[in-house]
Amino acid sequence: MNYKYLFGPVPSRRFGMSLGVDLVPFKTCTFDCIYCECGKTTDLTVERKEYIQADLIIAELDDFLKSHPALDFITLTGSGEPTLNLGIGKIVKHLKRYFGGYRVAILTNGTLLDDDCLIDDINMADVIKVTLNAADDNTLCRINQPHGSVGIDGIMSGIRKLRANFKNEIWIELFVIPGINDTDVVLSRLKEELSKINPDVIHLNSLDRPGSFAGAVPASGEILGKVKKFLEPMPVKIISKVADNVNNDNGKSGFETDPEEAIVSIIKRRPSTADDIVMISSLPKDRILKLIAGLKEKNIIGEKIMERGIFYFVR
Ligand code: SF4
Numbered sequence: 001m002n003y004k005y006l007f008g009p010v011p012s013r014r015f016g017m018s019l020g021v022d023l024v025p026f027k028t029c030t031f032d033c034i035y036c037e038c039g040k041t042t043d044l045t046v047e048r049k050e051y052i053q054a055d056l057i058i059a060e061l062d063d064f065l066k067s068h069p070a071l072d073f074i075t076l077t078g079s080g081e082p083t084l085n086l087g088i089g090k091i092v093k094h095l096k097r098y099f100g101g102y103r104v105a106i107l108t109n110g111t112l113l114d115d116d117c118l119i120d121d122i123n124m125a126d127v128i129k130v131t132l133n134a135a136d137d138n139t140l141c142r143i144n145q146p147h148g149s150v151g152i153d154g155i156m157s158g159i160r161k162l163r164a165n166f167k168n169e170i171w172i173e174l175f176v177i178p179g180i181n182d183t184d185v186v187l188s189r190l191k192e193e194l195s196k197i198n199p200d201v202i203h204l205n206s207l208d209r210p211g212s213f214a215g216a217v218p219a220s221g222e223i224l225g226k227v228k229k230f231l232e233p234m235p236v237k238i239i240s241k242v243a244d245n246v247n248n249d250n251g252k253s254g255f256e257t258d259p260e261e262a263i264v265s266i267i268k269r270r271p272s273t274a275d276d277i278v279m280i281s282s283l284p285k286d287r288i289l290k291l292i293a294g295l296k297e298k299n300i301i302g303e304k305i306m307e308r309g310i311f312y313f314v315r
Contacts, residue, residue: 001063005052007078007269009071011279014129014171014203014239015105016072019064020269023088024051026079030111032145034216035175035207037270038079045084046147048112054087058094065099073127074099077107079269084112089121096124105129111150113158119165129171129203130159134181135193142180159197169200176206176219176227187230194234202236204228208308259283259291264300264314271304271313 007020025043028051032041061074074095076082083106095104105127112118113130122128133143137152163170172194176182181190194202204227206219219227221238228236263277274292278285292312295301301312 001060003060003064003265005057005078006060006064007265008280009069010266010270011276012073012075015075017070018073018075018105019069019071020078021057021061021074021076021082021091022052022078022269023057023076023082023085023091024078024080028080028084029109030081030084030147030150031109033109033175034143034145035177041080041145043080044147046111046149048084048086048115048118050087051085052087054085054090057087057091061091061095062098065102071102073103073105075105075107076125081109081111082106083108083118083122088118092122092124103127107131109144110155110159110162111146113162114154115158116161119162123166125168127169127171128162128166129173130162131173131175132159132190132194133175133177134186135190136186139181139186143175143177156193163197163199170197172197172199172202174202174204174227176204176224177216178219178223179217182219182223182227184230187227191231191234194231200235202231202234204236204238206239208306259287260295263288263291263295263312267301267312268314271311273309273311275309277312 005022007022009017009019012018027038027041028043028045029041030044030046032044076088076091082088092104095102103126106122106125107129108131110130110132132155134140135152135156140146140152181187204224206224207216208218224238228238259281262281266272266277266280274285274288277288281288292301296303299315302315303310303312
């Protein structure tokens with residue numbers, strides 16, 4: 001079966017070997033973040049509907065999971081905001097009912113959590129990771145460029161509601177953009193709000209892949225260390241590079257059948273280095289470099305030099 005909505009398994013900084021599930025078409029989101037790895041938002045919306053039929057996604061999951069691949073997480077995410085898909089509850093419930101041995105994570109920007117129906121839909125997940133970069137509207141607009149109807153009050157109210165109703169883990173991801181949300185003023189307000197939410201962990205993230213906006217620059221270790229100190233004693237972790245948390249027992253993989261297609265499928269969602277692809281595939285690096293060279297020659301993929309090395313992306 002060719003998978004249209006599943007990608008990976010890919011090594012993730014926080015989720016180990018993770019099977020990604022795309023719930024919305026490229027690129028449907030309530031935000032247009034300046035650091036987005038997927039590129040510019042083409043459908044900026046807050047309308048919840050079944051963008052991709054839940055049954056189509058479930059059919060792919062059933063097929064993939066029937067061989068019981070070794071995975072650390074199944075993550076509902078993809079090329080936009082997954083909670084926009086009205087079928088998310090059906091998918092989470094199906095996974096927990098028929099594949100209960102797998103942990104399910106939802107990666108959200110938190111904009112729709114004020115909707116009680118959504119919280120009911122996702123309360124069987126094991127982890128909900130909410131990205132929250134600021135607690136004031138000015139910084140939210142500068143970094144996340146939200147849909148006109150989205151404001152920080154609604155986002156904070158939604159996250160508090162989630163905390164009150166969700167029994168499993170809530171992780172907060174804070175994307176640090178130097179010069180925008182690393183100042184004492186922005187961080188003080190954020191710290192006050194975070195202390196009300198009491199998240200299980202706060203991950204400090206920084207750009208290490210091409211973002212959608214040239215002005216979004218990576219945060220240095222020094223800046224990340226400063227932000228960490230500022231937010232302590234809350235449980236804050238600076239996220240390490242891709243390699244750090246990887247479990248290489250990656251089970252079934254498209255690399256066995258069509259390695260070129262597998263590379264394209266991975267970098268379509270997230271631009272990656274050759275080393276990232278080596279970790280995902282378990283293939284030797286010289287083989288991966290040859291495959292990459294072939295794809296470049298066919299003009300299917302391009303490259304961009306970043307701090308962490310050469311990243312490949314689909315043209
Ligand atoms: S980073 Fe996430 S929330 Fe921001 S635009 Fe990209 S998909 Fe949407």
